[in-house]
Amino acid sequence: MELKNIRKFMIVFGSVVMVLVMTAFFSASNLNRATSLTIDLIGLQEVNQASINIAATLDEERISIGQYQLSGDEDLLSRIEIAQADYDKNWDVIVENLGTVQAQAVADLEGARATYRGMLDELILEYQSNPNDNRSGEILRDAINYYLQNVNPRFNSLVEPQLEELARLTEIERANVQRNSFVAQTVLVLSVVVGIASVVVVLSALIFSTRLMNSMTSIIDATNAISRGDLDVPIDVTQGGEIGEMAQAIERMRTSLKAAIERLRR
Secondary structure: OOOHHHHHHHHHHHHHHHHHHHHHHHHHHHHHHHHHHHHHHHHHHHHHHHHHHHHHHHHHHHHHHHHHHHHOOOHHHHHHHHHHHHHHHHHHHHHHHHOOOOHHHHHHHHHHHHHHHHHHHHHHHHHHHOOOOOHHHHHHHHHHHHHHHHHHHHHHHHHHHHHHHHHHHHHHHHHHHHHHHHHHHHHHHHHHHHHHHHHHHHHHHHHHHHHHHHHHHHHHHHHHHHHOOOOOOOOOOOOOHHHHHHHHHHHHHHHHHHHHHHHHHO
């Protein structure tokens, strides 16, 4: 085996390491994209569910306040309070997810909601104070108009783009499921191939280094013996390449020296 094979081993080993690094980078990049998409989907799904709940609570609140203005049933006030508490809880979810990216739209809707809620509180107080006049009916009409003209449009303009984005990302996620499956299989195959290649390279390097050390030890022992005048120590090297050629040259030198000494003795 020639010494230049060391360079080949280094090139092969470097290539294996590069493939490992590229595989790890590709896997990490794919994982980061999948994680980012999953986080976005979770946030949008939370917004979607919260918006559905808010729409239901707004309907419940509006229906209950209308019935209260007509009947004065105190049980309806409890339904209104529950609806408003549910609204606040779900609104916190929307603020958590959209409070930064849609700060102005969130602030506008909060202001409109506060105004609308204040009108409902005024209606309840007016009805409790003067249940027989029409003032509470006028407040209810104004509150419903304000809701339809200000609260509902702002709410829709805030959540509808998020629902469209949710649908878009859901489609991407569905496409990614198939792609990620292929990527996982590819990475698995590459990992197995790279692992096998690594074992082969390491074993080959180990075998070559062992043979090289044995050959060098034999050559060193022979040259030390020759330097001491002992010409009967053979060089036991079967390796080819530069090491083999050097061993053969020393062996020829040993043989020549031994023959010359024999001639001088005669």
